[in-house]
Amino acid sequence: MRETVTFTSGSVDHYYDGFGMLDSIVPKATCIIITDSNIADLYKEQLAGYKTIVLPPGEEQKNIQTITSIAEKLVAYEAHRGTWLVGVGGGVITDITGFVAATYMRGVPFGFVPTTLLAMVDAAIGGKNGVDFGLQKNLLGTIRQPKFILQDASFLDTLPALEWSNGFAEVIKYGCIFDNALFDILEKNDLEYYRNHREALTTIISRCAAWKNKTVAADETETGVRKLLNFGHTAGHAIETVHSLPHGQAVALGMLIACIISEKVSGIDKEVRQRLGHVLRNYGLPVTCRVNIDEAMQVLKMDKKRNAGDVDFIVLEQIGTARIQRIGFDVIHGALIIFNDECNS
Incomplete structure (x- = not known):
């Protein structure tokens, strides 16, 4: 076909x-x-x-x-x-x-x-x-x-188990930014379900590929809506670099940090982050990490999406809806402090 x-x-x-x-x-x-x-x-x-x-x-x-x-x-x-x-x-x-x-x-x-x-x-x-x-x-x-x-x-x-989890970090991302029905489906299942049900897995792959193609077709050179695909990746890339984590694990942590920022700037309920954490755990992904904030901020300030004193960041308005917003590095720094504090509590 x-x-x-x-x-x-x-x-x-x-x-x-x-x-x-x-x-x-x-x-x-x-x-x-x-x-x-x-x-x-x-x-x-x-x-x-x-x-x-x-x-x-x-x-x-x-x-x-x-x-x-x-x-x-x-x-x-x-x-x-x-x-x-x-x-x-x-x-x-x-x-x-x-x-x-x-x-x-x-x-x-x-x-x-x-x-x-x-x-x-x-x-x-x-x-x-x-x-x-x-x-x-x-x-x-x-x-x-x-x-x-x-x-x-x-x-x-x-495919090794770790790589299954890495892939599902991106699947979960699509649910967060575009597709609340997909998020609901993921919430009802777990990693083992998809490893053992090939038809359900191929449906998920096709669904995510369709979202990626639709978004890129609308904005191939990433001047607008394609930036939404960076949800979890801004902080995630910094954590990946500083802590040498696999990409999917770092993106999982980056999505949780993005939720902390979303709570501050778009007013989403903390329950969204709790639901996301539950789904991440069900797919073998981490929800805690003691981030080296100073080193992570050094990497973040060289991010490709940065402007003079801020960065184009992806925040959630609700599960299935996201927006691009300029976020100051001080806000990201504060979110990392909150994330670390909650990991230690």
């Missing part, structure tokens, strides 16, 4: 028929797969016959040195402007692949095969590609859409 989503810069074909159809989308002879060693080891049979570039796994690979190394390998493969790059992996791999494809020979065609829940519902969708620089996540990057995204939920059969 193929579904085409149109953006300002072009269209993306979404396929749902499994990895086996990759060769019918892009012939092996014109394709180079970028993946990590975990996927290369687990799926040797599926990757047989493809030219591959295999990276060590992990966020620490998202740097300009990795990009240079991949470019050297592409030159060795004699890759040209007609060569396709296909990222097979999680968000790190799709970010790296998209960045390389946007810059190698000033642009080559590329596609993604996401293998993690987080990548399926969020990271592989929307055209953002980039690498980290210093303490800043994705400081160097592009917005360029893949030509296709090939979804194959069978990759989740080998």
